[in-house]
Amino acid sequence: MKKALIICYYWPPAGGPGVQRWLKFVKYLIDFDVEPVVYTPENPHYPIQDSSLENEIPKGIEIIKKPILEPYGLAKLFSKESTRQISSGIIKPNAKQSFLQKLMLFVRGNLFVPDARIWWVKPSVNFLSSYLKKNPVDIIITSGPPHSLHLIGLGLKKQTNLPWLADFRDPWTTIGYQKKLRLTNWAAKKHANLEFEVLNKADHILVTSPTTQSDFEKTTSTPISCITNGFDDEDMPKTSLDTTFTLAHIGSLLEDRNPKILWDVLQELVTELPEFSKDLKIELTGRVGTSVIDSIKERDLGDNLSLPGYIGHSEALQKQHSAQLLLLIEVDSQETEAIIPGKLFEYLAARRPILAIGPKHSDIDSILEKSEGGVYFNYQQKQELKKLIQAKYELFKGTGIPSTIGIVDVYSRKNLTKDLAQLIYSI
Template sequence: MRRVLMVNYYFPPLGGIGSLRALKFATYLPEFGWEPTVLAPRDGAYYRDPSLAFPEERVVRTRSFELSRLGKRALAAGGTDTEPAVVGPLLGRAREMVRRWIYRPDAQVGWYPFAVSAGRRALRARRFDAIVSSSFPITAHLVARRLQRSAGLPWVAEFRDPWTDHLEPRDPRRRRDEPLERAIVAEADAVVVPSNDWADLFRRKGAREVAVITNGYDSADIPARHPPNGFVVTHVGSLYPDRQDLSAVWPALAALRGSPGMEGLRLRFVGDLGPAVRREIETHGLGSLLEVTGFLPYRDALAQMAASSVLLVAGARDPRPLLKGMIPAKVFEYLGTGLPVIYVGDPATDVAALLAGQPRCHRVPPGDVEAARSALRAASTEVPGERALGAFTRRELTGRLAAVLAGLAG
């Protein structure tokens, strides 16, 4: 069996999509002839998810110097690994300067020396055939690049999201980081991204080989459907008002409230809900129907998802090019439940194309209240059922990563 060293800052017990994706790759790679060893921090600065676990004997844990924790301690203004410190204008400007000029390339750069040292020891102790790193953080790629230069192994760099393209054109960080981004992309033997549009983006940046490996789902993770008491409209995960817009849904729900099929209407957010979106919802008289769970471990979030009537996807609110390739990871678990799905966003995106090929999936352009009303009416009458999702199982997707590794390792 061949061996691969996976460089992942986000890995269980840390939570989040990046951690889950790495966990699933590490779990299924042995089925395709690859034995993974994961290089990860011992005490990373992020929330813990007790529902995610991996055998510790296959993980190399390292120290990490967490700059974000140090900064919050210096500011003496509270904050946690997932919440910023509350500061005034002066300290706020100081914090922004630190983020802009000291967190280079990111706040996890304090992991770099420990990860490189531990990675070198691991490479000396056993024979490896390839290295895979995943960002964010970009620091993981810097670690992998240093190890690759020492060991001469094939290196796959995964970008779960674009890097410098998220920054405004005039942002000095963009001009500063673009040369490093292009160097990483050019030096990696292959680049992995989760969508077709972002694959084109990284080809333009000079990637030699680009593989598209979407996020996915595990049927074993999806709990049995539990029909809710009433009509429950659920959104899972974070909502980003600067690039997503569900505002068409609120007046549509208000107009349909109490109509046949909509009895016992509830609007559930699994995760946090920002004050601006909450005000939008309350403006339409839906405040009394609102449920906000706050953060939940992965498996508890899936249980809330399965106990719903219809699931909401917030897509791109406008045709900005970068947003075309954004496929929310939860979409695949949504599809796996068999429940109706309503997508609100730009119809010319990768996620809209994905949903167009699946039954019981409705697409609503941003701001189109009538289309949202029609989608909700249709969803209220639909019976959940299986979908053809073989291409999006975690096992199948891991097989694609294994094929990339095999092609490079020879």
Template sequence: MNILIVTQRFYPYNRIASFRINSFAKYFREAGYSVTVVTEGERDEAVNWNGCDVHYIKDPIMTQMQCNKFVRENKKWVPRRALRALETRILWGGPCIWRAKAYKKIEELFQKNNFDIVLSSYGPLAPHVLVMKLLKRGYKFFWIADMRDEMSKHPLNTKLRTYRFAIYERKILAKADLVVSVSKPIIDDFKTMCSHGRFLEVKNGYDYEEYHEVNFQSQFTMGYIGNFYGMAVPGNLFNAFSELIEEGRLPRNSRIKIVGNSLKLDIPDKIASNVVQYEAVPHEEAIRISMTEVDVLLMVHKSGRKGVYSGKLFDYLATNKPILALYDPNDVVAPLLAETKAGFIVDEADKEGIKDMMMKCYRIWKNKEVLPRDWDKIRQYSRRNQIQILLDYLSEVFCRGNN
């Protein structure tokens, strides 16, 4: 069968959102499907990636990589970014020039191929809008809408953004042959907006070899890999860490290593020298750092947004390092950590609880202990095994259709 993937984020874009779609393409191809990808790139070109035909379409106004660079360099209102901001406020379906160029390429590909399946990814809207246009023009295929996270119900949306997204969201949910998302709570929310049950939970996951060796740093080091954003606010993390050092419960040379954060952080003066920040690195290097240069892996997320695992959780799982999740103890991360025995969870708002958990992690480091991870449970969260859930579903659907 032939599969077309329409996405704005794909390799080499160095973000969790692209790693998910990379894995769809990679493991669809390994399963024997013919895979074509239409995505955004730094130039218009066609390449072969892991056996997949990838067509990169450049957005002449601003690419995602350019936008990230402007954010890192604090170039907030260069003309191109101002134009993109204006376009975002006026247009509902995503960047208009990129959409036009991408649709033209997609129609060219449809003239050459009979695509059985089209998968569109969260963009949040542009890829789904392109597929709905194909349907309107009469093209026939099985549509998988990978919603990934919430759309209209994201708690950080403005009222206008919520209203706009809800209009498209209901159309996507109604028209897609299958809707995929990362967690049951998010799927349950989507179900309230439509009358069908065509949903499938496909989590994110890790895509590297398990690392069973354990090394301990010469000074106690906790690590956070990635950006602080939205509801990931490190204030209580820093305050708890500062107080433990001030109280003499943690050594004064203890460290927090932050890799890849581009936002300005409010770090207390007392621990300014203890918090070390590094620029973003390729994903493979970030995994290596997680495995070999820290003793504890940190996650931070305020309560109030249900069903969010965070991509870094799965990247952390197979490193054999304790995970300390400052997360809602009543949400999805808690049972996953419990079943895999990979770490600990404490409410991000509970500073005293954070201090207790930090001390627990410190004692593990001091005593050179290793958590008794359940590797069989962990392996179900590899990207290969998560994509297999979708492959099994498709095999059943198409076999049933042929019968």
């Protein structure tokens, strides 16, 4: 039996996709002869909380919690909303930023490198160095973002020389919001140097997408493995399909991911098809940007719009299984080509056809093709998008839209954890 110290920031009651990767790994690792020990903050700042996820923490595992000094707690005194957005990686376009938001971004980008959890690094290295002398483990695992946690791994590597696996749920210097942080040349260079050191001092790098893997391979000779996110078979609900022609998006849909091409297509179909407006339901579950809502209403689709707001994970799964079509929207930029939203795999498990829109070259496209889970469009394929939605609507009005039947078991959390356990034993 191997013992793994897992250092992660997002842990229940945190909500959103960031918490689920290691919560699910921890849930299943013991089945593959790996005993997890989790180290996480005692008083973290979580923009989203979902207390139901606490029920999924396996009984009997050791969870170590230590206080963290959170600058976001102080920042909330000036603006709660701006603090919540920035801590979530949500950054408005420059023209729409207030002076306070610009100042907060400058402080976040240049005083806290690589991120606002930097003050947790030194205390954690000191504490864990002492802990490991009395409680030996076989491997140290860090998960970022926040990428400060990789610096904890770096410090422990220098002091203990234990095998270290650095897990990148998202890229570091190439992530989409990095360019919006108003970085000085000094700060940008500091980010790059820290990233380089982590990539080259870790014993193994773990990533969630093939594109991130190929990008990192240009920077380091450290072995890199790709284990995507996935879905948990035990979470899958039983529910009936909506009686409306529901196009459902689960998760945040903010200003930079406003798919105007989709709203244009739906507006045209409302005009061209007599019953389409009566049947259409656009359900956007989670935080939705004002400009997204405005774009929909400007096209006279406001009566078709449903905004349930943020809901718990179990209810989100029910909505995925009951939708006629599932929407997956990504920003149209080169930086997002490597981003594979965690919900993609739960979408696949729901067996409802996926309609995805994103940049021309995306890892999402190949996953959808291999799994036969849906169709991927770039932002220039308006007519192809329209043709598909019309075809699905005709099925809806006729025999019904069938479930997808492709092979998706490779993305089950248990199978992915098996891959992780094999990797742990190989390092």
